[in-house]
Amino acid sequence: MPVCGVIPARLESSRLPGKLLLSETGQTLIQHTWEAAARSERLDRLIVATDSLEILEAVHGFGGKAFLTGEHPSGTDRIAEVAEKELLDADILVNIQGDEPEIAPEFIDQLIDLLECSPEAEMATLATPIRSLEQLQDSSCTKVVCRQDGSALYFSRLPIPFTRDVAPETLLPEQSPWLLHLGLYAYRRPFLLELTQVSPTPLEQLEKLEQLRALETGAKIQVGTVAHPTVGIDTPDDYARFVSRYQQGTN
Incomplete structure (x- = not known):
């Protein structure tokens, strides 16, 4: 039963513009989330679903997999497009929020x-x-x-x-x-x-x-x-606290 994790990723954010590409830690927020999710023992495949070329290029830059979608009203709709066009063998799809680097x-x-x-x-x-x-x-x-x-x-x-x-x-x-x-959701295809x-x-x-x-x-x-x-990143203060935790953990 193939299980695929999908990280829906939009560039725009009303409270923290471009947050998934913020990189005060030395890597982007989306890379932190990817690396945390990739440590799952149950996922057979992991992919970022995005409508942003910048995010697509950033994911490819750190060696991740990404799929460029159309515009959608929600992350669920974005995952459905990937399921229909890319993840054809997935029986279970897991929706992993892109702004949760400590998942x-x-x-x-x-x-x-x-x-x-x-x-x-x-x-x-x-x-x-x-x-x-x-x-x-x-x-x-x-x-x-x-x-x-x-x-x-x-x-x-x-x-x-x-x-x-x-x-x-x-x-x-x-x-x-x-x-x-x-x-955090898991869906049957x-x-x-x-x-x-x-x-x-x-x-x-x-x-x-x-x-x-x-x-x-x-x-x-x-x-x-x-x-x-889990701790999501929604505001500048959220991100600043994450950066502080990350720096403390690596020192």
Whole structure:
């Protein structure tokens, strides 16, 4: 069962323009992400999917594989194009965010194992316990609630579940019932191609969460848990902290 990792990579970013090509560490952000993902033991192939010639050339420059796509509204659509035109033998495709240079390769392996061991699921993703009130109340942090079998029941930007009789801070951090959704997905090939042909659904449009399209159309998304979150790079401060961590780690 061939498993392919795809890193969707756009050059434009509203909060940090050109972030994937930032290189204060001596290598670009996209190279850091590539090298971290390449340490996965379960990926048979890894490729960057981009609409940017600059990113394409940067990836080829460090020896990575890249595919030039058309313009797309989302990374999922970009991955679907690569699946149709380049990764014809892939049974499972893993969506790896290009701005997560410290992605743990074992997370990727866990995600793939999760989907392979969940034959009724069309997708799999990961989550981690929320341990701070700030993160719980932050609408940019997506929360997920699950069924007893570990599949996703709903995703929201609001704190779910709501605790009617208990103040949230009394449960944090040790008794947290809240899960932070991580933007790492694995798809079965047929489902990915079907999903990207479906128009945005009502709940997806309200919450601006693409994974709700899958739930609204009846898909099962299996959710695995990990001990700590991944760290994405969205702002100049995020990048500065990453550079500092990297420099400390190499000294």
